[in-house]
Amino acid sequence: TQLLEQSPQFLSIQEGENLTVYCNSSSVFSSLQWYRQEPGEGPVLLVTVVTGGEVKKLKRLTFQFGDARKDSSLHITAAQPGDTGLYLCAGPNTGGFKTIFGAGTRLFVKA
């Protein structure tokens, strides 16, 4: 069974700090996606990484896909209260027909 493990489960930081959250698996994924879910809303897709070693930037967010395509990280620079939310990673299973979600990292940025 393919699993995605996210760490840390919970993170509380001050505005302006940097942070990194991780998404790990023992299985290879053809791609991984990152989503952010704000309170009262459904998750929203942030980015998809496809190539091993790929780095994508979205303003203050930097996403990296591991060389072996078994892990990914999300780095946030100078976090802001608006970054508060649940960050989920997800990827298609081996057959490509079912999307697997990690349990998420819940981030709280204090002003």
Next chain:
Amino acid sequence: GAGVSQSPSNKVTEKGKDVELRCDPISGHTALYWYRQSLGQGLEFLIYFQGNSAPDKSGLPSDRFSAERTGGSVSTLTIQRTQQEDSAVYLCASLTPNTEAFFGQGTRLTVV
């Protein structure tokens, strides 16, 4: 519509009653998922529809839960004889061929 639409947005029901939750996916998306999310938790997979294939029902927690997808579009999740532990947000997502998920805003179900 432009996005995934779920209705109702909120539902309060008495224990033992049946409820139906509706999901209108993005037109053209052949894959549709239902998830359940309890307060402060991650996503719990319930059921998955892909085109005309038989649905993957492996995540349904009991036989009180069922779902159908008519005409490859609208989906309905039905919970019979609701229990208090069924209280949660029920999220629907439709997926692009690249497995990128677009979620609705969810239905918040409260069983009293």
